[in-house]
Amino acid sequence: MTSKDELKARVCAEIDRQAERIVAFGDEIMRNPETGFREHDTARRVIKQFVDMGLEYRSGLAGTGVKARMPGRSRRRTVSILGELDSLLISDHPYADPGTGAAHACGHNAMAASMLGAGLGLQPVMDELDGDVVLFGVPAEECIELDWRMALREAGDLEFMLGKAELIRLGEFDDIDMALITHTEGAGDPLATMSGTANGSLIKRVRFVGRSAHAGNEPWSAVNASKALTLAVSAVDAQRETFRDSDMVRISHLITHGGEAVSAIPGAAEMEMMIRARTVEAMEDASRKVDRALRAGSVALGAEVEINTVTGYLPLVPDEPLVDVVDANSRDMLGDEHVLRHGGHLGSSTDVGDLGRVMPVAHPFAASGNDAPMHSNGYFVRDHVLAAVNPAKFMAMSAVDLLADGASGAEEVIRDSGPKLGRDDYVALRRRLDSVRRYRGDEE
Structure with missing residues (x-):
């Protein structure tokens, strides 16, 4: 042999x-x-x-x-x-x-x-x-x-x-x-x-829907989807200190659509997010916190939000x-x-x-x-x-x-x-x- x-x-x-x-x-x-x-x-x-x-x-x-x-x-x-x-x-x-x-x-x-x-x-x-x-x-x-x-x-x-x-x-x-x-x-x-x-990761495709209006003549008639998104991002940032260091959480985002023209209040705004973490449990915890932050932007402006979460790795x-x-x-x-x-x-x-x-x-x-x-x-x-x-x-x-x-x-x-x-x-x-x-x- x-x-x-x-x-x-x-x-x-x-x-x-x-x-x-x-x-x-x-x-x-x-x-x-x-x-x-x-x-x-x-x-x-x-x-x-x-x-x-x-x-x-x-x-x-x-x-x-x-x-x-x-x-x-x-x-x-x-x-x-x-x-x-x-x-x-x-x-x-x-x-x-x-x-x-x-x-x-x-x-x-x-x-x-x-x-x-x-x-x-x-x-x-x-x-x-x-x-x-x-x-x-x-x-x-x-x-x-x-x-x-x-x-x-x-x-x-x-x-x-x-x-x-x-x-x-x-x-x-x-x-x-x-x-x-x-x-x-x-x-x-x-x-x-x-x-x-x-790390593992989750992907979120997020869409805020508000109501468009003329930005100069009648902004009070609008629901600003872009500002709802901006507030949601700030709320996500406020969550960062709540993640355990050992969980190695990483959250990144990219605004893919913020409006059509500066003269109109945006009626829709979109972004893509990636949540990374060391364990499946930490991924799920971070995902729940991000979803709460996204809802906060929705509530603050009275917009709708759709959150499509897709498993990455x-x-x-x-x-x-x-x-x-x-x-x-x-x-x-x-x-x-x-x-x-x-x-x-x-x-x-x-x-x-x-x-x-x-x-x-x-x-x-x-x-x-x-x-x-x-x-x-x-x-x-x-x-x-x-x-x-x-x-x-x-x-x-x-x-x-x-x-x-x-x-x-x-x-x-x-x-x-x-x-x-x-x-x-x-x-x-x-x-x-x-x-x-x-x-x-x-x-x-």
Whole structure:
């Protein structure tokens, strides 16, 4: 029987042999960005790689997802290695699509390349593993273009705004036991960060409706929807000291419509809000307080308010038993001095948090060679060896540890990670967090 160390050495040698292909694939996606649920060309590029590997695949999952299974010698457990397909919208980014403004300012192109690289490395040793590996190109991690996605929802084309949430709802993770995915981070050391928690989020689409009138001749006949909104924002700000520091609550808003003309009292005003927090309970608490503040603006001016709350992300809590496996392999490959175990808590969000509700997940980070802030017009992957080839190796090595010797490593991770939600319970949780509420401010 071949030892795990021998299998891992073969895996890494194959990834090194394929490094030029991995780097070229990451660069190709970076230069051809597409936003979530629109990644049709990106999906075709992934499909071409799967075809070249001789893999059977399924495509069109949650619109653009692509999934290929590499069978082991037995089917005891299944480990998935994920790669994001989507980009952001940053029109002044150096690699932005000139027509759409799409740009890979979060490094998802390298995540797709690391998925491919791990698959290339594992393919020659699959007949010595006691489980399957699923390579999964997943859509729509970024929570953007909400008007368009809400229209898709109203048309019945999707229910959830994010790719992994929608894939879970559709049952596309039912045949997978655990998942690995590596995000990009900054320029240099640490070369890899193994773990970190992240906020969940709720989105609110808020519309105040009042009554318009001439701003000079007859303002007393109006109900100023814009001022109702302004008061509501002030009331939200007044709530901030009521949030526990440990809950890491973040509330941001953007006024999307404030009126038609300065000469008329606005009869309608709209804004979009995002509430982030460390736990589901803290998300719900903050949501209730924000709704009260929105109602206060409505009552003060006598306007109506409609509050449409849509679940964004669930909080991320990686499973330490699975992180242990990836951590050990990253240290063997990169050295202890180049690996950070825990990067702390992030105020940002990822739909890997959703996936972690239904299965063990590990979500390490790898250096990208770029120290610009992520999601900025200066951030892109400068070094695909750091961002794609290195994580391809430590994720593939981890798959060996999980699936060799009767998949005993995977069994231990599942046992030690504790209970998870079933698909139906997960879907019910997201639906419970969604709501549409309407209030009339002039009611006694």
